[in-house]
Amino acid sequence: MDELAYTKNTPLSYRKKFGQFFTPRKIADLMLNWVIQDHPQSILDPAFGLGIFYDSLNSLPSKNEIHYFGYEIDPKIIHSLSIKKTNNLTIYLEDYLEAKQNKYDAIICNPPYLKFQNFVNRHQVVPELEKTFNLKFNGYSNIASVFLLKSLQEINPEGRMAYLMPFEFFNTGYGKIVKEELLKTGFLKQIVIFENEKDIFAEVTTTICLILCKNDRQKAPIKVGKINELSQINKLEDFNSYFQYKISPDELPYEKKWSYLISSRYQELIIPKGLAKISDYGKFVRGIATGANEFFALNQKQVNDLEINSNNLLKCLTKSSQVRQFVFCEKDYKNLLELGYPVMCLNVQEPDNQNIKKYLEYGVSQGFNSRYLTKQRKPWYKLEHRLPAPILAGVFNRGRLKVIRNFTNAINFTCFHGFYPNLFGDRYLNRLFVYLISDLGQKILMTNKRQYGNNLDKFEPRDLNEGNCPTIAQFEQVLESDAIEIIEIAKTNEKEAIKQADAMVKVILNY
Ligand SMILES: C[S@@+](CC[C@H](N)C(=O)[O-])C[C@H]1O[C@@H](n2cnc3c(N)ncnc32)[C@H](O)[C@@H]1O
Known part of the structure; x- marks a missing residue:
């Protein structure tokens, strides 16, 4: 029985x-x-x-x-x-x-x-x-x-x-x-x-x-x-x-x-009932895995020396430490470039271009074409397709979950998960970001984290997508312009931005 x-x-x-x-x-x-x-x-x-x-x-x-x-x-x-x-x-x-x-x-x-x-x-x-x-x-x-x-x-x-x-x-x-x-x-x-x-x-x-x-x-x-x-x-x-x-x-x-x-x-944390999921607004997706960052990610000097033209390059973020602020703008990207960070990614569009050919040959001579990931690709230097994501989230975090509002067209490597909004998400992107940086939003999301040793928290895209967030009706209680204002504040004063974000989210969630 x-x-x-x-x-x-x-x-x-x-x-x-x-x-x-x-x-x-x-x-x-x-x-x-x-x-x-x-x-x-x-x-x-x-x-x-x-x-x-x-x-x-x-x-x-x-x-x-x-x-x-x-x-x-x-x-x-x-x-x-x-x-x-x-x-x-x-x-x-x-x-x-x-x-x-x-x-x-x-x-x-x-x-x-x-x-x-x-x-x-x-x-x-x-x-x-x-x-x-x-x-x-x-x-x-x-x-x-x-x-x-x-x-x-x-x-x-x-x-x-x-x-x-x-x-x-x-x-x-x-x-x-x-x-x-x-x-x-x-x-x-x-x-x-x-x-x-x-x-x-x-x-x-x-x-x-x-x-x-x-x-x-x-x-x-x-x-x-x-x-x-x-x-x-x-x-x-x-x-x-x-x-x-x-x-x-x-x-x-x-x-x-x-x-x-x-x-x-x-x-300390009572999660309000009836919340939506982040996946209702779009999807966090893992960043680009090149399989050989030292070959694909180039700095300004390398680009100059190799004479690689901009048709074959994409702006990129290769390490979480490259972005320490909540809001990442064009000027921040330029700054990284000037400081010599490898934030240009080889994205071969012109394989017959002499300079590109030369660099690819160099790649083969160094065995980059036979790395675990590159050898599975055709051609081996083909990049995974990703668009720039307007919100980035750190994969490994200590304390807070790192969330960045990305206003550049830099693509992200695996150090970040990129959020790609759907139609609803597009409309509530700024409000969602404000929720993600608020203390309450962070606490709610933290209930989905995986913990590694040393207080290191890891989030898989799935953990974030399944995380709770306000419903559309709740987001509608606050103005888009208020969210934009908080993002403006976040550019110069993060503490104040968190405080205001938290106040906004508490209103939204009636907390
Ligand atoms: C909570 S049930 C669990 C049954 C099964 N292992 C499960 O997990 O679905 C406890 C079982 O232990 C048996 N049981 C009760 N007292 C017992 C005892 N003193 N020695 C051995 N089994 C006992 C009960 O008849 C019952 O089938």
């Missing part, structure tokens, strides 16, 4: 008795992805249910090398299994908490969320576990944390673990022992919070979080990410790069309530 048939045929009261709520397939896939990264030979699933994690493993080509061990207390659910069973699967029909301790390379689990009082075997199990862990559980414990505590003892060195838990356990008395254990060992690497959205975990009435651990004994900042709706999960390829911030283990004392410590960082 699949999940739908099982839930239809099994009364809710029965499922509640065993804590039988099921993991959505996409989350199961992502969790499995996390635990198999270091090529485990064994995986433990302490609360097997209908076997969603096993099914997820089975859909992978390399599954056979991994032995999968499942525990399940309810024979009825096991008898209704519809998954394909292979000989790499062992299911123990018994209480996981009573089972003998073992060791595994990976553990994946959505444990039952049951109060200890409602747990039938508690009288046998509790004293045994208290003895093993040398701990005292209080009567209010949720058995999910006891599952987690037990699993923490069962993970092999370098092993990985993914556990779905009720977020509230971070706040409870019984959660303390688990938190202490998670920190002491340096296991805890990442927390993903699923807001209480019915479309993610139907039937579950509490906020769920996912705990991702690795037994590498290395204490490092813990990544924290929040997911509000299913559509966000569907876009994810893995959890590794999905987080909004990192928190040092020192900022999470185990005796404190973590929910607040973790959530308060989000409270």
